[in-house]
Amino acid sequence: MRLSRSMSLVVGSLLLATSWAQAQDGQPARVRGTIAAVEGQTLSVTSREGPVVKIQMAPNVGLRGIKxxxxxxxxxxxxxxxxxxxxxxxxxxxxxxxxxxxxxxxxxxxxxxxxxxxxxxxxxxxxxxxxxxxxxxxxxxxxxxxxxxxxxxxxxxxxxTFADASAADLKPGAPVFVPATKAPDGTLSTAFVVVGNQGVVPPM
Incomplete structure (x- = not known):
């Protein structure tokens, strides 16, 4: 079944609502910085603290821009x-x-x-x-x-507020905010990425 654009936006927002809440449960690891590389589902971010951080994105990762x-x-x-x-x-x-x-x-x-x-x-x-x-x-x-x-x-x-975004916006140099979850082995994963695709750095 093909969803209408308006229905897709609602479904996408509901996904983001769920992932936003889940990312704060357990062991949150909020990553702020700029994209260093994207390789498959692995997002590498040069964090504001300096080190490059690797984050595994969910297959259905929610993407939002910021305006x-x-x-x-x-x-x-x-x-x-x-x-x-x-x-x-x-x-x-x-x-x-x-x-x-x-x-x-x-x-x-x-x-x-x-x-x-x-x-x-x-x-x-x-x-x-x-x-x-x-x-x-x-x-x-x-x-x-x-x-x-x-x-x-x-x-x-x-x-x-949030704006539309797509995988094409995840490119080196783009500013991001990633509410991630840290596993016991230290690896990071996320279902939600906010990318500054309209000249605005995610301020959160």
Whole structure:
């Protein structure tokens, strides 16, 4: 059976929702860097830490590009992933980046948990329950099953959403973010790759 384009996008987003959540279970190994080589299903990435890391991609690996969005695009009811720095005193946590998920991924790995974008950062995947503007900028209230969190969005932080991508986008020099799983023997595998195919480096 041949799927329509719209149905394919829904199925693809559901696959990504599953792989995004699974990649955070057990032993996560988030790889950020640029593609060094692609050999069959093996993706070699020059990581931001320096070493080249080899990752085995699933046969049906989900691929997504990344494109720029705007803080003004974020509205109540949206499902977002917000990496943030720790709160300071009475000030809310400051967002480091915002990913606006497609509707089909709502609920993927919902919650707030440690993240390694920078020291002591967290990732909050949640529904926006309130979005307001004030003299210090835009603030979001994020609600998830076990609580809520308010974050401020500094001017010019990356705000992105997913875009289409294909295997042709996995080429040397392309920036990637790979939420991988580390096996007991140290090998890495993934079902999901985010590639900067539109001139945007995946900021998560």
């Amino acid at each position: 720029t969005a705007a803080a003004s695009d974020i509205k109540p009811g949206d499902y977002v992933g917000v990496a943030s720095a720790p709160a300071s005193g009475s000030q809310p946590a400051g967002a480091l980046e915002v990913l606006i998920f497609p509707a089909a991924m709502k609920g993927a790995n919902e919650g707030s948990f440690p993240w390694d974008l920078q020291p002591n950062s967290t990732m909050t995947n949640a529904t926006v329950s309130n979005a307001v503007e004030n003299v210090s900028g835009r603030q979001l209230t994020l609600t998830y099953p076990t609580g809520s969190k308010t974050v401020s969005l500094p001017t010019n932080i990356p705000v992105v």
